[in-house]
Amino acid sequence: MIPVSEPRLDGKELEYVKDCVKSNWISSVGEYVTRFEKMFARFCGTSYALATCNGTTALHLAMVSLGIGEGDEVIIPDLTFVASANAITYCGARPVFVDVDPTTWTIDPSKIEQKISKRTKAIMVVHLYGHPCDMDKIMRIARKYRLKVIEDAAEAHGAEYKGKRVGGIGDIGAFSFYGNKIITTGEGGMVTTNKRYLYEKMRLLRDHAMSKKKRYWHTMVGYNYRMTNLQAAIGVAQMEQIDKFIEIKRRNAELYNTLLKDVKGITLPAEAKGCKHVYWMYSILIEKDFGISRDRVIAKLKEHGIDTRPFFHPVHRLPMYRDNGSYPVSDNLSCKGINLPSATTLGRAEIKRICKVIKKISRA
Ligand SMILES: Cc1ncc(COP(=O)(O)O)c(C=O)c1O
Secondary structure, eight states, X not given: OBOSOOOOOOSSHXXXXXXXXXXXXXXXXXXXXXXXXHHHHHHHTOSEEEEESSHHHHHHHHHHHTTOOTTOEEEEESSSOHHHHHHHHTTTOEEEEEOBOTTTOSBOGGGTGGGOOTTEEEEEEEOGGGOOOOHHHHHHHHHHHTOEEEEEOTTOTTOEETTEETTSSSSEEEEEOBTTSSSOOBSOEEEEESOHHHXXXXXXXXXXXXXXXXXXXXSSOOXXXXXXXXHHHHHHHHHTTHHHHHHHHHHHHHHXXXXXXXXXXXXXXXXXXXXXXXXXXOEEEEOGGGSSOHHHHHXXXXXXXXXXXXXXXXXXXXXXXXXXXXXXXXXXXXXXXXXXXXXXXXXXXXXXHHHHHHHHHHHO
């Protein structure tokens, strides 16, 4: 089976993990954690980066440090992984959904203002599947209404908007290093920011909010959201290869685009002007004139040993977030979208085979 994604651990991952074991530094104190954080901040072009135990805790830490709480509202795109909405709910706040753009599949800035109320405190944008959001328009709205901006960049390490890497454009960026992400630490996350006070607050909250001056003295309810030195050791080895990984993803996307561009009934992923897409997941839409439904395509590809994923369900359709608003673009994309195999281990011959099968089933 050709997987949708898989970790690639053929750098110095094992050497660095062995180093942790041999030196006995396997918990969250250790030099790899700070090394990983420094490398990641440099990569994103931010002043600070702070490692966490996964991407969801990174988002939650961002929310809490921005003072999001009971009764507040946070705007998010309707098409995203559920963790974006959950991080808001954990704070007692309410996610307010906005439809997405039909071309980039990310939050539609022209539909944000109508969802802003007196309770709105922030906008959480999601750089979906590796494509950056339209940040200029979003930042303009945020400034006008004095809202904070959180970038959920869990799927978009290294994506660029007008030459700026994501994670450093809004107030806080949040990343995931789950096994299927652009780089991985098994489980893991990172928050990035240029604001010292936010970094200090997140660092405090990550470690039970324990006073630096007085041990076991806590003035806030904090969390244990720390990353281990073992995870960070893998992270450092992955950072040494991140540029190569992104290059491979972009090259693979180019080949997919070339091979699929003339297939009737397939919409290819767009790369908006001024944006660098990192194709965490190379994704296509199966339109009506393809001949068979999206779900049949997924089943057929599986029969041929090719694993895929359907797009996320619109969050407003999930039982705990159900709302009666109208999100036609998100609904439409969610029914048509497929993530094709996108691992950095994927070879050109495999991509050619996948595209050949897609063409064959469209004629079936
Ligand atoms: C958009 C988005 N946000 C948040 C997360 C949460 O990250 P994690 O699985 O590391 O908690 C993910 C990934 O799984 C994601 O895709």
